[in-house]
Amino acid sequence: MEFSVKQISELIGGQLEGDGSRLVDNLGKIEEGKEKTISFLSNPKYEHFIYSSHAAAIIVKEDFQPKKKILPALIKVKDPYSAFTRLLEEYHTIVSYAKSGIEEPCFLGEGSQVGEGVYRGAFSYIGKNVKIGKNVKIYPQVHIGDNVEIGDESIIFQGAKVYADCKIGKRCNLQAGAVIGSDGFGFAPQADGSYKTIPQLGNVILEDNVSIGANTTIDCATLGSTIIRKGAKIDNLVQIAHNVEVGENTVIASQTGISGSTKIGKNCVIAGQVGIVGHIEVADHTTVSAKSGISKTVRKPHTILSGYVGFEHKKFLRANTIFKNLPELSLKVQNLEEKILNLPTDKKN
Amino acid sequence: MEFSVKQISELIGGQLEGDGSRLVDNLGKIEEGKEKTISFLSNPKYEHFIYSSHAAAIIVKEDFQPKKKILPALIKVKDPYSAFTRLLEEYHTIVSYAKSGIEEPCFLGEGSQVGEGVYRGAFSYIGKNVKIGKNVKIYPQVHIGDNVEIGDESIIFQGAKVYADCKIGKRCNLQAGAVIGSDGFGFAPQADGSYKTIPQLGNVILEDNVSIGANTTIDCATLGSTIIRKGAKIDNLVQIAHNVEVGENTVIASQTGISGSTKIGKNCVIAGQVGIVGHIEVADHTTVSAKSGISKTVRKPHTILSGYVGFEHKKFLRANTIFKNLPELSLKVQNLEEKILNLPTDKKN
């Protein structure tokens, strides 16, 4: 999509200096200075980039005066960073919702309803009795199972898969390859050492404003629902097992795994590659450091946990410092033993 | 799918009290009490839920007498939990095998054979010379490469991908996005620091009754086969490298990785986020705790291993307890050193 520099200047209420007819098709960093991009200059230490830039325009402070001749047009505003951020958001919204209409072939099962402004990409599959709200974007090769409901303005990227009976709220975002509602991992051991599959009949509910990363997997509940509360943000390659509940506005970074029936509180921050065992509760506002293993319920809100077998973060840091120096500690103990051994016999125990 | 309460009552051999014409379309928890569901009451402490439930029916013990007026029909049986479990399984089987026929468009390559009762979803791709048994369910957007064989009654969910030449047994279950037979990670270092790809020409064999989780990846062998023995159950986002063998009835939880040419025994239980190095053997009935790293062959069956560099579980627990208190231990040593230092000169070494 292309915009003129003049259009952008008007959008952010700036004062234009230079050629407003130039075309912009992306936003860029000032140090890159690529053609047909727009950047911003806020920190004076980046000013020198402006003089060699091939960008179409640069957003600058209202009092900025170039010291040499420059190529880009200038858009003068009070706060260049805020103006640029606003532009980023506008651009992102335009790009995200640019797709519309129906690309053929795509599949729509019996009894399914689709709202206004919905995009259905080629090779996308929508099962039976599905309800899809307004302006939802179903990218190519997406799979939506029978009886699924998807709220207004959600975006489901290419190849994401939603199993039958799941519910997805408004303004949710599923990145490519995400799987929602796969069978929970439940097997009952039999006398002969084999396993019998425990039927998984529940579903997954994503409330409003939930983001799910690429190739992340969220299992359905055995009965009832695995629930991701509103505003939760989940990164790529995360595993959420059956019957888990993730609280409102909780953030979970890449490659973390949460085992069955665990309940994570609100506003938690869980870093990458964390493992959390099943059937525990984690209090609101808990922070878990990367790679930690959480094996017990966390009762106190605002706890910070770290460690392979996670415990209080500050204590972990102290323990870890000594771990690195264990050879020295061990040597000290050996030296002490020798000293004690060498005390005159009558003084020893 | 809908059933009448009467039909269900007959299926489980119960005695019906109340309206048998009501329709049931799912199984639920007694505490949810949703319309058109059926639940069970086994533990008396949940009895109060029955009086506010909107469920179509509840399975109860044969001697159960409600203390107040209730909405749901009652189905009286000897053992409500067993009856409910049986219902779960019946329902699961019906749902799993409900799909049949061919949805268009789908792709079937030359020389491929498909058995009776097979479902081929829209946008599914079956390459050349593929053999597919009876009642196999190929969900939409599944990819089956050339020369693949799939045994009777296996279910391949949406978007799972099976590379050419792989073999899948009977009653296997591949969840969405699983990848079977990707190239093994083999690269030969060259003199200039670059890498040359080592061709990967083998395949993957899944024996009967194997389950593979969502977005799990199983690499083909360099030559020969990567083998998952019968009854093995593998969770989501697991990585199995080239030429690995996983023994009969072994269970592997989410996000675990097994490196090339390692052989895992029978009836092992490997928890989540475990890493196992290449070219080792793990004895039958080995248990590995979550997040452990296994770097050496395990010879003795029934071993339990834990730890970042895994060793005997009980020893790990003791070591870990002291790890947490390393600052105190270090302080003790420091105090001892000072005491020794302060011993009268002639007594010191």
Add this chain to the structure above:
Amino acid sequence: MEFSVKQISELIGGQLEGDGSRLVDNLGKIEEGKEKTISFLSNPKYEHFIYSSHAAAIIVKEDFQPKKKILPALIKVKDPYSAFTRLLEEYHTIVSYAKSGIEEPCFLGEGSQVGEGVYRGAFSYIGKNVKIGKNVKIYPQVHIGDNVEIGDESIIFQGAKVYADCKIGKRCNLQAGAVIGSDGFGFAPQADGSYKTIPQLGNVILEDNVSIGANTTIDCATLGSTIIRKGAKIDNLVQIAHNVEVGENTVIASQTGISGSTKIGKNCVIAGQVGIVGHIEVADHTTVSAKSGISKTVRKPHTILSGYVGFEHKKFLRANTIFKNLPELSLKVQNLEEKILNLPTDKKN
């Protein structure tokens, strides 16, 4: 694909003994001896397999004389292992580039250009203004977003997904389910505890000869590019976050995660399940052991790091040895304390 034994013998410049008209459709291990395969015999301890083999042919040393009657034809060469390796590579190239033409239905957006010899599998999707070089293989169900560029001879396996605006070099290889260019995980905390999405407008650049494993995810940059330099090899289920740079010929094993804006040097070897924090640099030729956590910039090339909180490998090994014996160390300290305590009162501090 089938070749005659004679054709193969000529290809590797061998001397044929036996039936050259037999057909070969795969390469195999000598101990398997399957029909229609070809193997090699290099190590004399495997010689006995040759006498029961059903293979079509076996590559042997030029001076090899069978001691009994054998079924397979013999192809005699100076170095059987090298000849077999060459055959492996030839076969792999033939198989990899065997697919060509267009399978219907597939999707090609407006303004997109496709070079000679390109394969476009059924249900593959190519967006608008895409440029695809010569002999590129786009397997079924692949998704290529708008404005993407793909260099000559790259292979994109089934169901891999490339977001809009990404660039893929020559001779790259993307395994099934890989995701290139998903949104970076960027969210700005708001006063009410919720998060606002930070728009992700950059792209991913894969330079020439890059390999990406199955279900691996590489996020686009917030602005600018996430870059994988030429010759880098990335295994399955790896996570590369926004704005990361991976250096030339660096190898990253399965399930490793690299956080945002980190820069990994050239010729590094990063094992499986490693986690690397954001905003750091890792020097050229760094080696990181499996499961390590790297939390600080690595300045010195050729460093080897290990550990949950990674540090110098040899120091880690020593510390880990003592970790396992912490209970004994703790007991020694306790014994020392008791001894000191029992020293005669006037000698104590």
